[in-house]
Amino acid sequence: MLKDITLGQYFPGDTLVHRLDPRTKLVMTILYIVVLFLAKGPISYLAVFLFLAISIGVSRIRLKTILSGLKPILILILITAILNLLYNRGETVLLRFWRITITLEGVFTALTMALRIVMLIAGTLLLTYTTSPLQLTDGLEQLLNPLKKIHVPVHELSMMMSIALRFIPTLIEETDKIMNAQKARGAEFDTGNLIQKAKAMLPLLVPLFISAFRRADELATAMESRCYHGGEGRTKLKVLTMERRDWITLIVGLLMLALVIALRRLGL
Amino acid sequence: MNIIRTEKLDFEYDAESGRGLVLKELDLEIEEGSFVAILGHNGSGKSTLAKHMNAILLPTGGKVFVSGMDTSDEERLLEIRRTVGMVFQNPDNQIVANVVEDDVAFGPENIGIPTAEIRTRVDEALKAVGMYEYRNHAPHLLSGGQKQRVAIAGIIAMRPRCIVLDEPTAMLDPSGRREVLDTVHRLNRENGITVVLITHHMDECIDADRLIVMADGAIIADGSPREVFPQVELLRDTGMDVPATVGLAWELRKAGYDMPLDALSAEECAEALYRVFG
Known part of the structure; x- marks a missing residue:
């Protein structure tokens, strides 16, 4: 869903x-x-x-x-x-x-x-x-490039944005899985009043956050081993x-x- | 020639915790162009060893050399990492971009390859892993095996001399596993790239040139799969198993039949059975 x-x-x-x-x-x-x-x-x-x-x-x-x-x-x-x-x-x-x-x-x-x-x-x-969101972040990075002179981390910001976009579908899929796992153990997500519903979200959010942190850690290692070292000296496939x-x-x-x-x- | 060499490599994650060494005085040389499998169960130190091969972890004692470069030399970090590429277990957590070809371009972009050459490298790498038709797809819509092949392409595009794969098939279904292993073998055979495959699946080691078995941070067996697998008792003592073919031959030998222990593939084993019983 x-x-x-x-x-x-x-x-x-x-x-x-x-x-x-x-x-x-x-x-x-x-x-x-x-x-x-x-x-x-x-x-x-x-x-x-x-x-x-x-x-x-x-x-x-x-x-x-x-x-x-x-x-x-x-x-x-x-x-x-x-x-x-x-x-x-x-x-x-x-x-x-x-x-x-x-x-x-x-x-x-x-x-x-x-x-x-x-x-x-x-x-x-x-x-x-x-x-497309990717084009938007790319364009934004290029437009804000002059701000690098006053030490605004433009490249880092746009990298974060595009990674966030990249991980949205992955995290949605994960949420779906956790929801099903909790439902299988008797959790109810769509019944009760607003407070009960909010409380029901807790067993969903905790595992989701833990896994997001683990993913971030692994992704950082993978990026480093692919020679990522910030925006300095970086070229682009699509200019x-x-x-x-x-x-x-x-x-x-x-x-x-x-x-x-x-x-x-x-x-x- | 050696592409990777370790000298009395010691490593512990946290010196104060007192949990002891994860790797103990490890001496290892990996020949350029070879296909080396490193086998061991959880906690044997095999992943930790892999992370030393491209300077993600640095030794707490001893040295690691990548084609002659000391991995603790920060000046040469990028050169080391483009010489030895690394593929991880979870394909989702190593894909950076929203489009397959953009992800493959990530490595070359980082090392400052000119735009026109990135294009040729990306196309080459995607063709080498058989994912060229998928270059404009979104990675999250691909199967596990396909994602892992994209991750491998991302490494090849940096033109490394060696690829270290840290349990690349652990999260894949059997057909995805086959895809990835076939790809890796082809890269080794056709492009001459050294492959270090870390795994806990016996079957994935059978076709390797060399098999290293690790337990408790040390190498306990090292040789061709035909030399290593017949050491059934040694392997079973450390909590590991042997391929089903060797297991069968072992049981038959115990029952008094003259089965060879180095018939590793199903075909060889069948032939041996035929000879013994036929």
Whole structure:
């Protein structure tokens, strides 16, 4: 049952968005978020929305997939919208009853806030849907490389991240095995109230942790005997290369930023 | 020529615990290009010895040399480890990457091989273990035997002169065991790589050039399998068994039949039986 969990939520494909260098995609995502928060008027929002829609279209990720990815944050969006609706003190009163006043400005802010969150999440979802976790860590390592100068252990961090990703399926399989072993000895995992359920997890977690530590120890020995000695002097089988499409994409991103700043000046 | 040599090798894990030496004054030379099996039951010190062969453990007394390099010389650590590669028991705990070919590339990446050459080495190594078609697979979806072959490819890609395998088949099913052993024998035969196979399965030692039996941190028998296995009493005294073929011949000899004790394979044993009883 645990094997059904989808991890990283990567949907392999061969579209332009998939083929972009992970660094390009990371930078574009950051640019996109900046642009989204700079956007003020309806025209700016429309421009950003069009950009998002085109990207999703090119990536061939189905709209349904994006929408289902948005589902977990539905409550957050609703709460944000309602709070903005209630607490915005505007001039044009639309409705007033008991102690609640709803203004036109309030409705407008609520809608823009909700739209902003939806677009923010949809944009970042597009990144994780079209980039494998390994590519992401690789890209992140390359992007953060300059930080090595101020002694940030960039290589070590990305190595830890990719090993963590590598061991997720192994540990899930192990959890499954331990669960079955405990069930065979009469443990119950899905009955009782919340506290009982939490207590039932204990005989699962203790062996899982012990085995994870043992695995880590063995893995470290195996890595050492394969000459691992940190990032120094290390080469790579797959080197990330910036192609023409990457530079073009980045230029599009910068133009987008310039456009939204200009629109902001004009109050649109 | 020797690839590995130990001189009066002593080792204890924790000097203060007083548990005594795990390895005692061990003298051993391993010939380059040979296939050596080291047999012993749990606690005999065989895994500890293996870990000395590529400087994962350093001797508390005596010396270990890998192709002339002292393993306690930290300057040459990487050179020692790329000369003698090591494969461990649990394939899951030695695979580093999410994709088979990335994992095989891990060793060459660490020793700074240029990108284009890593590619050729990875392809070569995967072909040598018969896992080339699986190069883009996720390791956790492979069978135990396949995973272990990927681990072996990861070592071969560093082009070592010797591979030490520490109970590589202990967690595998019979067909996985066969796959791994066939691969290791082929590497020894065709690529001339020295193989040191640590095991507690008698059957895996039959085809070795040389068999070393360990008990309580010392070597108690050393020679070709045909010389070692007939020493049935010595082996049984240390809690070990002999291959079923030798066991049968031993019982028959006790009953007064003239069975040879060095008929190790099932075929040889059958022929001997045929001669004795036919």
